């Protein structure tokens with residue numbers, strides 16, 4: 001067995017730990033650990049998924065034309081420049097596979113999403129971590145870290161798990177300042193939660209070194225189906241389509257996602273409900289002595305005095321049947337990431353944290 005070894009870098013990948021969903025011996029568990037939509041998936045998406053059962057023996061279409069057309073109409077984008085993947089995770093993977101290899105550097109930020117490092121290592125490239133400023137993307141630090149070997153720069157905007165974001169001016173400054181061989185990837189997994197934010201579409205229209213990734217896992221409530229997409233320069237999209245498996249998305253996933261993206265009223269309602277209860281939750285926690293940064297997505301990053309207090313609060317919440325996310329793996333051991341649920345869920349988690357703070 002010792003003669004058979006994986007490619008360099010592969011064994012440096014730590015296995016991904018997802019948000020937990022069960023607690024031993026607890027009924028009525030409240031899962032606020034994976035940034036899922038508390039309202040579930042929109043009804044038209046559920047119906048489309050059920051209709052797909054008739055065609056289970058058929059291969060799915062390989063060009064994803066229907067879904068790309070729908071995305072293009074809804075977001076005013078050119079469908080030819082859209083590529084669909086098994087979650088946006090797969091688009092991130094395609095980008096690393098196609099553009100980064102041994103000797104190349106892939107920049108991600110200090111508290112950036114785990115998949116950037118994982119996909120960079122899987123491609124044999126070198127991940128480069130850049131510090132953030134007060135849990136926020138630091139454009140100057142990224143530009144200072146860029147080298148002639150930098151091939152990809154990943155920014156989640158809004159970022160997970162910090163929930164902060166940077167403005168269009170800073171994004172443009174970043175795109176303009178990168179060396180010519182580097183591609184800027186704007187991960188817009190939470191873009192729909194930000195009123196009026198185009199996720200970088202205008203930047204992509206004006207430049208040839210910017211790509212966005214998007215997902216159906218968050219506001220569309222389809223995390224279980226695994227559908228995401230990317231948008232960027234035609235050459236980049238054509239390149240990603242070469243490494244994409246021809247049947248990467250199932251018919252059921254394609255049909256449900258197409259129905260979901262066309263349900264604009266759903267997105268608007270979810271955005272509004274989320275903003276209302278997110279801001280309520282953050283304000284309530286602040287009253288309890290648990291501060292957080294201005295949250296722009298569907299979660300709040302609650303800050304505690306230190307790691308011991310954060311872990312003790314997490315233990316208390318588990319005792320109350322509530323699962324939130326520890327983020328020590330994201331270099332934030334004194335924080336807990338709490339997904340914004342519906343009204344009852346927000347009240348329940350705030351009440352439990354109040355018990356914890358009161359009992360100390």
Ligand SMILES: *Cc1c(COP(=O)(O)O)cnc(C)c1O
Nearest residue numbers: 087088089113160189215217228
């Ligand atoms: C949740 C999330 C995604 C979505 O991943 P999918 O593979 O589309 O489910 C992407 N990026 C970030 C930063 C996320 O938090």
